[in-house]
Amino acid sequence: MRTGLLGPKRQDRWTKARAVLALGLAAGGCQSDSGVIEGRAVDRVTGAPLAGAAVGVVGRGERATTSADGSFIFWVPSGAAQEHALSVSASGYLDMRVERVLVPHGRASGVLLELFPDTPPASPADPAVRMLLPTTRAPARGDLRPHVPLPDEPTGTGQLRRALTSLPGTIRIWRRSLDSGASSCSGRVDTIPFEKYVSGVLPHEWIPSWDRRALEMGAVAIRTYAAYWVRAGGKYDCADLDDTTASQVYKDEFLAKTDSAVAATAGIVVVKEGSLVLAEYSAENGDPTAAGVSEPYCTGLARNGHGRGTCQWGTQRWATREEKEYPWMASHYYPGAQLFGQGQDAGVKGGGDWDGAVPDAESGIDAAGVQGDAGDAPPTLVGTSGCMVAMRSSPKGTAWVLLLAGCLAGLTCLRNKRGE
Numbered sequence: 001m002r003t004g005l006l007g008p009k010r011q012d013r014w015t016k017a018r019a020v021l022a023l024g025l026a027a028g029g030c031q032s033d034s035g036v037i038e039g040r041a042v043d044r045v046t047g048a049p050l051a052g053a054a055v056g057v058v059g060r061g062e063r064a065t066t067s068a069d070g071s072f073i074f075w076v077p078s079g080a081a082q083e084h085a086l087s088v089s090a091s092g093y094l095d096m097r098v099e100r101v102l103v104p105h106g107r108a109s110g111v112l113l114e115l116f117p118d119t120p121p122a123s124p125a126d127p128a129v130r131m132l133l134p135t136t137r138a139p140a141r142g143d144l145r146p147h148v149p150l151p152d153e154p155t156g157t158g159q160l161r162r163a164l165t166s167l168p169g170t171i172r173i174w175r176r177s178l179d180s181g182a183s184s185c186s187g188r189v190d191t192i193p194f195e196k197y198v199s200g201v202l203p204h205e206w207i208p209s210w211d212r213r214a215l216e217m218g219a220v221a222i223r224t225y226a227a228y229w230v231r232a233g234g235k236y237d238c239a240d241l242d243d244t245t246a247s248q249v250y251k252d253e254f255l256a257k258t259d260s261a262v263a264a265t266a267g268i269v270v271v272k273e274g275s276l277v278l279a280e281y282s283a284e285n286g287d288p289t290a291a292g293v294s295e296p297y298c299t300g301l302a303r304n305g306h307g308r309g310t311c312q313w314g315t316q317r318w319a320t321r322e323e324k325e326y327p328w329m330a331s332h333y334y335p336g337a338q339l340f341g342q343g344q345d346a347g348v349k350g351g352g353d354w355d356g357a358v359p360d361a362e363s364g365i366d367a368a369g370v371q372g373d374a375g376d377a378p379p380t381l382v383g384t385s386g387c388m389v390a391m392r393s394s395p396k397g398t399a400w401v402l403l404l405a406g407c408l409a410g411l412t413c414l415r416n417k418r419g420e
Contacts, residue, residue: 035078035103039111040070041088050115053090058097060084078103088113094208100252116255120209124284124304124313167223167267168230171197173250174239185238194230195266197250198223202258204249205281206312213319215261217326220339221310222248223262224269224279231276270330272337279334280309293333297321309333 041053049070056063057074064072076084085099093115103109170191179187192200198219202208206218225248226241234240241247270277282305287295290307297317310333318324318332330339 034075035082035109037074037076037084037086037101037103037109037111039072039086039113041066041072041090041113041115042070043093044114044116050090050093053088053093053113053115055113056087058085058087076103086111086113088115090115092118094118095256097254097256098252099254116203116208118209120207120316124301167227167269168194170194171226171230171241172234172239173197174236174242176242176244176246177249177251178243185236189239192250194226195223195262197226199254199259199262200250200252201226201248202262203253203255204251206258207316208255208258210316211319212257212261212264213323213325213329214315215258216265217310217315217319217329218281218312219258219262219265220268220270220326220330221279221281223265224277225281227269228276228278265326268339268341270334270337271340272334277334277337278309280306281312282306282308282310283312285309285311285314289333291335293335 037057039055041050041055042048043050049066049068051066051068051070053066053070053072054063055066055072057076060076062074064074066072076082082103083099084101084103085097086101087095087097089095094117096113096115098111098113101109101111171194173190173192174185175188175190201222202215202219205222206215208215229235229247230240235247236242241250243250270279282303284298284301284304285293285295285307286301286303287297287299289295289298289311290303291309295311295314298311298314310329314333315329318329324332327339330337
């Protein structure tokens, strides 16, 4: 999800259209508590607009179909406490849910819905890969807490050791991507339920159209890495991790397919000798990996990343070529380690709670303006409920559609206020 998706000409058109809409709302006294969610649905790889995608406001029963340029619009309650979630689906793409869409009083919130194709890229050489796996960036020294070592920096003995008796319930995430990459901890920090955090990372660190078994191993690696840093006291003074490639990429975007992989491995982490493993991963680890693990399906392929821990492309190869499940992959990529589950066996060694110390740390993880015209198609009013209006519109007719919507919403509000 990104904001600021409209170009200058289109932004000007929407600004004028919203002013026209305000006139209709003012008549019904709805302006103070109503706002707009406007946006577009596009292909995450190509950026092409997606026409005919089904978009809905979760929990409100309102749905719209995107127009030829992928655009949609909803009228919703607004205000500081008003957060909304959108669901979106389209043929050939994975279903997605976007949460924490904030709508200010009487204003618009712009949302870009970038849908993942449901067919995985054939190889790492596919140009689509660079749009599906983020490029790693190590954190700057000044960002980190004192005594947190950088990658390949010699570690001390026991400086980040913490006793572990259960998985954390929450994790503190510095929303660095929303702070424009500021190199300080003075920005926004969200406290997120731990398993929800894993769900928000998986589709942005593993290719979500990959095999179910590859995604399950991804969920285990992501969960273990996050639990490690929580128990270590956090990578930063203000937060356990940030939401960029300096840690793990997190977005308020969730996919049904990756959610299933998280649920199937809930509470499962990788431990060695009673301690959490720092479950690093990178796109291509080579053969052998930097840790000396034999990786025959990577023979002849150049490393892409630090080469330690789980090979992301390797999980897909082992899943599709050998039908290996995540317990086997975990023992393969972290030799001598075991899987431990919180309150469940999950068919692996260990199970239940555990104790022990977190080993020494190395930081960092590797991972491997859209334009369009809708033409002159007439706008279609999808429906009204209370003071909310969802519609499909063409850019050229937007002002008139919004005026009509404002009048209808205003009349609806008046009727509601009068008890009609």
